[in-house]
Amino acid sequence: MTLRNDRLLRALACKPVDVTPVWMMRQAGRYLPEYRASRKRAGDFMNLCRNPQLACEVTMQPLDRYAFDAAILFSDILTIPDAMGQGLYFSAGEGPRFRKTIRTAADVESLPSIDPASDLGYVMDAVSLIRRELNGRAPLIGFAGSPWTLATYMIEGSGSKDFRRAKQFIYDQPEAGHLLLRKLAEAVTGYLNAQIRAGAQAVQIFDTWGGILSTPAYLEFSLPYMRQIVNDLIGEREGRTVPCILFTKQGGLWLKEIAASGCHCVGLDWTMDIGRARSRIGNLVALQGNMDPSVLYASPDVIRREVDAILRSFGSGPGHVFNLGHGITPQVDPDNVAVFVDAVHELSATGRR
Amino acid sequence: MTLRNDRLLRALACKPVDVTPVWMMRQAGRYLPEYRASRKRAGDFMNLCRNPQLACEVTMQPLDRYAFDAAILFSDILTIPDAMGQGLYFSAGEGPRFRKTIRTAADVESLPSIDPASDLGYVMDAVSLIRRELNGRAPLIGFAGSPWTLATYMIEGSGSKDFRRAKQFIYDQPEAGHLLLRKLAEAVTGYLNAQIRAGAQAVQIFDTWGGILSTPAYLEFSLPYMRQIVNDLIGEREGRTVPCILFTKQGGLWLKEIAASGCHCVGLDWTMDIGRARSRIGNLVALQGNMDPSVLYASPDVIRREVDAILRSFGSGPGHVFNLGHGITPQVDPDNVAVFVDAVHELSATGRR
Numbered sequence: 001m002t003l004r005n006d007r008l009l010r011a012l013a014c015k016p017v018d019v020t021p022v023w024m025m026r027q028a029g030r031y032l033p034e035y036r037a038s039r040k041r042a043g044d045f046m047n048l049c050r051n052p053q054l055a056c057e058v059t060m061q062p063l064d065r066y067a068f069d070a071a072i073l074f075s076d077i078l079t080i081p082d083a084m085g086q087g088l089y090f091s092a093g094e095g096p097r098f099r100k101t102i103r104t105a106a107d108v109e110s111l112p113s114i115d116p117a118s119d120l121g122y123v124m125d126a127v128s129l130i131r132r133e134l135n136g137r138a139p140l141i142g143f144a145g146s147p148w149t150l151a152t153y154m155i156e157g158s159g160s161k162d163f164r165r166a167k168q169f170i171y172d173q174p175e176a177g178h179l180l181l182r183k184l185a186e187a188v189t190g191y192l193n194a195q196i197r198a199g200a201q202a203v204q205i206f207d208t209w210g211g212i213l214s215t216p217a218y219l220e221f222s223l224p225y226m227r228q229i230v231n232d233l234i235g236e237r238e239g240r241t242v243p244c245i246l247f248t249k250q251g252g253l254w255l256k257e258i259a260a261s262g263c264h265c266v267g268l269d270w271t272m273d274i275g276r277a278r279s280r281i282g283n284l285v286a287l288q289g290n291m292d293p294s295v296l297y298a299s300p301d302v303i304r305r306e307v308d309a310i311l312r313s314f315g316s317g318p319g320h321v322f323n324l325g326h327g328i329t330p331q332v333d334p335d336n337v338a339v340f341v342d343a344v345h346e347l348s349a350t351g352r353r
Numbered sequence: 354m355t356l357r358n359d360r361l362l363r364a365l366a367c368k369p370v371d372v373t374p375v376w377m378m379r380q381a382g383r384y385l386p387e388y389r390a391s392r393k394r395a396g397d398f399m400n401l402c403r404n405p406q407l408a409c410e411v412t413m414q415p416l417d418r419y420a421f422d423a424a425i426l427f428s429d430i431l432t433i434p435d436a437m438g439q440g441l442y443f444s445a446g447e448g449p450r451f452r453k454t455i456r457t458a459a460d461v462e463s464l465p466s467i468d469p470a471s472d473l474g475y476v477m478d479a480v481s482l483i484r485r486e487l488n489g490r491a492p493l494i495g496f497a498g499s500p501w502t503l504a505t506y507m508i509e510g511s512g513s514k515d516f517r518r519a520k521q522f523i524y525d526q527p528e529a530g531h532l533l534l535r536k537l538a539e540a541v542t543g544y545l546n547a548q549i550r551a552g553a554q555a556v557q558i559f560d561t562w563g564g565i566l567s568t569p570a571y572l573e574f575s576l577p578y579m580r581q582i583v584n585d586l587i588g589e590r591e592g593r594t595v596p597c598i599l600f601t602k603q604g605g606l607w608l609k610e611i612a613a614s615g616c617h618c619v620g621l622d623w624t625m626d627i628g629r630a631r632s633r634i635g636n637l638v639a640l641q642g643n644m645d646p647s648v649l650y651a652s653p654d655v656i657r658r659e660v661d662a663i664l665r666s667f668g669s670g671p672g673h674v675f676n677l678g679h680g681i682t683p684q685v686d687p688d689n690v691a692v693f694v695d696a697v698h699e700l701s702a703t704g705r706r
């Protein structure tokens with residue numbers, strides 16, 4: 001099946017494009033009334049993830065509404081610890097929680113290996129279904145959480161304000177911490193490779209909580225495991241490179257190290273100036289980002305001005321995938337997303353600049 | 354009155370010291386049982402701030418227990434908007450809230466000027482009392498919130514997860530935003546100068562929420578107002594320079610700009626490697642920081658190892674004030690604070706390295 005819109009893959013390979021490709025973290029999400037309707041039908045959030053038809057349905061919704069240049073699998077980063085038997089559940093208004101937590105070396109040792117292709121078969125079914133449904137309209141991005149990010153939830157048992165249990169764990173029991181991260185890196189690698197075999201054409205690793213670490217701790221407990229995953233991923237499929245995007249929220253301090261990990265693209269949060277990032281790491285890898293999601297609460301004129309400022313900051317030449325600097329938030333007006341997407345295409349059109 | 358311990362002021366002036374001076378953000382705080390007792394006597398948090406005797410009592414508590422090289426005024430950054438009539442209150446477990454919020458240009462225009470020396474007389478009384486009580490044992494640090502940080506609370510009406518109202522305000526109404534920030538910068542300048550006149554021997558500006566801005570927004574809405582304050586501060590008092598420390602949480606991306614603001618010292622949060630920071634900005638200013646507060650949950654051995662790692666990363670030569678990279682959290686064991694403070698002095702002793 002021909003991929004009719006290959007802007008994303010071209011930009012990730014630092015090849016020229018007619019207009020800058022754009023997608024949005026959490027583009028299938030609560031800001032869309034049709035998403036809220038699907039979720040209501042599913043009952044709870046995990047039912048939505050576990051049902052391939054519904055996961056496919058919500059994945060496609062933003063592509064039906066907007067001119068996005070990529071679909072991203074609808075799922076959750078915590079499917080892996082869930083498959084490891086940690087008992088993921090979502091309590092209303094409180095975010096994810098686990099029935100079990102990791103607190104001792106013995107907890108880590110008894111954590112089972114998983115076979116993502118079968119243990120997370122519902123995800124692979126969703127990937128296949130979405131690929132069929134996309135039918136070449138745009139590429140499909142698969143994803144996983146970084147080992148460190150998954151570990152924080154597994155140790156804390158939930159989200160956290162200061163992650164003190166997770167940090168205490170790696171500081172006081174670094175060997176057990178490394179064992180946990182190795183086990184998670186292995187699971188993430190298998191998970192992403194299974195997604196690629198099922199049809200994902202690019203993958204992103206979300207290191208949502210790498211940025212809460214000190215520099216030495218980030219370089220010891222988060223980045224090396226992502227590097228290992230990147231190097232163990234299937235490099236080519238269907239005759240095309242399968243690029244990998246690394247996104248560390250608040251990772252601007254470690255750009256050079258992230259860019260040297262072997263990834264094809266560094267995802268930037270909104271705090272880093274994309275032009276400075278580019279001048280720091282050169283054209284080694286592509287850059288993705290990075291409008292502040294809060295700009296989507298501003299007026300259409302301001303949204304267009306901000307898109308333009310980011311395009312100008314990146315400058316000419318290939319290697320830019322436009323995105324927000326973090327996931328879109330639920331209260332955004334869906335009309336403003338159209339303004340955003342159209343502004344990226346219009347203001348980046350070859351010949352305009 | 355002779356200042357018997359001038360390590361802090363020497364380090365801030367990049368002069369040699371016998372051992373690296375150390376203090377802790379929120380050193381007068383809930384981790385101390387004697388603080389909790391004082392607060393209970395005060396009733397609520399603002400009573401503690403508004404009562405000079407009690408504010409002095411809790412300011413002195415950590416100095417009686419540990420070998421800290423500085424006292425920091427016990428107060429709250431939100432005393433300024435409170436004095437402007439915004440109606441600060443604290444609801445149990447929910448943090449600060451305001452009865453009024455800033456949502457329109459008219460709200461900004463009607464915001465009154467304050468005379469900090471009289472309108473915040475209770476703070477100045479606390480400063481004088483603490484200076485008397487310190488009696489030269491260690492210098493007293495005064496402080497204020499940055500204009501941008503104060504503005505976020507005033508616009509949101511409380512703390513926030515994504516600060517979308519504050520960001521929407523500056524994006525959609527930049528002129529009103531700048532007027533608000535100008536008014537706040539004027540109030541903060543007057544407030545810090547009044548603290549200096551009352552006896553503060555150094556001051557710190559807490560830009561707690563600068564780091565949630567994009568780079569252009571930080572350089573437009575936060576840093577310039579801090580620069581203006583720094584330049585309008587009383588430079589000398591009692592025959593000594595009154596140094597100013599700028600602390601932007603998650604400000605590692607903008608170190609050079611912060612260091613060039615005219616401040617004497619840049620406060621680092623725990624994510625930035627202090628050695629990298631030093632090599633980036635040279636010996637232009639002193640550096641303060643920056644152990645991850647979560648390390649205080651680890652074992653004494655780990656705390657000592659982390660202190661040592663930060664001292665080694667900073668390297669030899671003057672200009673280092675040791676601190677945490679953010680405020681100490683309430684659940685820390687007070688014994689671990691002693692381990693921390695003593696480790697800084699012991700491991701930095703001249704001749705040891």
